[in-house]
Amino acid sequence: MLTKFRPLMATAAKARAPPAVTASKAAAAAVELEEHVHYKHTDACHQLRWTAKESYEYMYARPWSRVVDFYAELVRAGAGAAGLAKLFGNDEKDYTLYTAGENYLTPSEKPTTTTFSKGRGGRWERVTFKVVISYHGGSFDGWQKQPGLNTVQGLVEKHLGQFVDERKAKQLEARSLPIEGCAIVAGRTDKGVTALQQVCSFYTWRKDVKSGDIKGAINEAAPDKLKPLHVSEVSREFHPNFAAKWRRYMYIFPLDEDADLILGEAQSSKTLENSEHNIKPQSFDVSKVDEILKPLAGKTLSYKMFARDTQASRSVGPPTECFMFHSRAAVAKLHSANEDHKGGMVVMCVELVANRFLRKMVRVLVATAIREAAAGAGADALLNLMEATDRRATAPPAPPEGLCLVDVGYEDFDKQRCFIVD
Template identity: 75%
Template sequence: MLAKFRPLMATSPKTKAAPAVAFSTAAERDGYAQYNHTDACQHLRWTSRESYEYMYARPWSRVVDFYATLVHTGAGTAGLAELFGKDQKDHASATNGEEPLTSSEKQMPVKSSKGRGGRWERANFKIVLSYHGGSFDGWQKQPGLNTIQGLVEKHLGQFVDERKAKQLQDRSLPVEGCATVAGRTDKGVTALQQVCSFYTWRKDVQPSDIKDTINEAAPDKINSLVVSEVSREFHPNFSAKWRRYLYIFPLDDDAKSISGDEQSSIMLKNPEYNIASRSFDVAKVDKILRQLEGKMLSYKMFARDTQASRSAGPATECFMFHSRAAVTKLYSADENCKEGMTVMCVELVANRFLRKMVRVLVSTTVREAAAGADEDVLLNLMEATCRRATAPPAPAEGLCLVDVGYEEFNEQRCFIVD
């Protein structure tokens, strides 16, 4: 399945050289350098502006509605399993006969803290949440914004112990709980099984009380799937062994049936071809992404909103367990829209992700697949020194945090497998 793109410039000779950085007078005056590729696909790549315009011109409303339905029903990963024709039973297990929960989300045992005073006497609760990204301004609490963390902590305030409540009141602060999360999500990003934790000195708080309170915060927009008491040693971020993201990218149903490899080959061999590829092959996207699997790599070129000087070394290294792409049909709950929309799904599982890393990986891989670049193009881009070598982030509306794992990664639980 292919996706259309706008025509670009003429092709360059089929020679392969190392990437370079070119300076113009205006660029030097503005204090930055524009990154230029110097391989055979140099003039076949979309510019940053063209990539941005095309990405945001997709029919994202269908994807947003699909995610909203999953959150409203509390289906979790079982709802995505149906999208790929998987057995929902393999991606969900019943808890109290109602909540869907993957094996990685099962309650961690409460270790005994007998003989250990201080913070070990506090009750620690693990909360599995689903929320609709389009209804909030991201996870992290910020003044004047409607965030998931701000809403959750506000409603957790009724479970705060008296000592902490008095401390907050003495400082003229609202009485709120403190929610620690497995990973912050940006504005527009949906989560199906996000994990956070909350602790309190009170002994009368029950998991069901916390669950009911959160569900009353914003019905249909945020859903507390499971709340369980866990060991004080549990930390939703540091205890996690992997995170799984899914990106749904709408495709053009009327795209031509020529593959990215074939079309790029034609253009490189024929100088009279003065337009770049207007389509990409999802199979090529899959081949490029597979090159990342099983490797510990630095993804600083794919990170955004971080200082380049502080994005070096282990802090930018991630181990990619699983990275695949596939085509499927996205069906709407609207009875007037019975035909499914063809979409490309990108599934990524890693021990950690950098800010906007998934969205930049998706947009860059699509750009390179359309240009007919080699399968190791992402590995080569990691050696660049300028983040303009990668494409602008894809829209947040297509991204979903599927779940967080606290057990060893099992590839058979993934949606896109051989």
């Protein structure tokens, strides 16, 4: 029967071929045209604004190795967020690890209701630990565990495997899986991003596990690259991500430049001779970046234009809204232990504190603020971009090497603990 209809099927295929080829050519032409189209800004300084390529090359042309080494020294010292205080001439004692709220209780676990949990099994009997860790971003392939990669989560969970209860261990063995613990984190960081006080949790039904045991196990995982700062037993309902009230990030951008041209040495002379490119600025003012970032503080805004790699279902509405507690920029000086750089390197530090952050949001905000400051845009430049309809209106993400998750807060935000203040 199939043989009978094959000639008809072949004829139909031939008849449909020309339109398909035409559609394919049209699609290819559209893609080629799309690759060369930049978002059209309509403000007065649109001719001074760097293109996506120019912004990307300017960002990555900095001496990032100096910043990476600086973060490595902070992690090695194990001072946590207090290690950044010296950049701004602040007292390190004011930024020591906050542990006063370790007896974290959720509303359902108030003293008046906890008596009803007695005699119950399952998760009511498990012991939950809050783990504050510091790790060097340049030494890992990000936080999230992935096959074949050296990730922070993979390393932590591997060393937590010795504290897994017997029933969980048997379940893992039955499925031919390695005996590892489960670490829930406050927020995943990308490859190259450092964390000074990242927070994760681990639970087990074993009653003989102590905080010191967990701290010692993680401390042996990767000396000088991964350090547990504090481990404490908390409520069974404690969740590092959902219980957090704010997160603080610091971005350090090197200001020392090896070349004057934004476009780099690889650019053709034809590009450099273009009058539109020649009038573009070669640097930016840090005070201008601070002026552009300030208006974000104290507002709930949708940062969908500053997000990257987000799912379509999370691109609109409340999932993209964040409340910014603090957003400032200032000049600082990095001092390295390397004898060749005794004088230190001048850098720009951007401090952002919000209730939540979208994927790559900090890096896009920093890169866009720098681009707008160089172009001479007004203080409302970032606010105006919130209303854009194309993410090409914002700059490509700044390099991950400059980004650092400083700490995560579970108490009300206190502006006095910020590094950059008036």
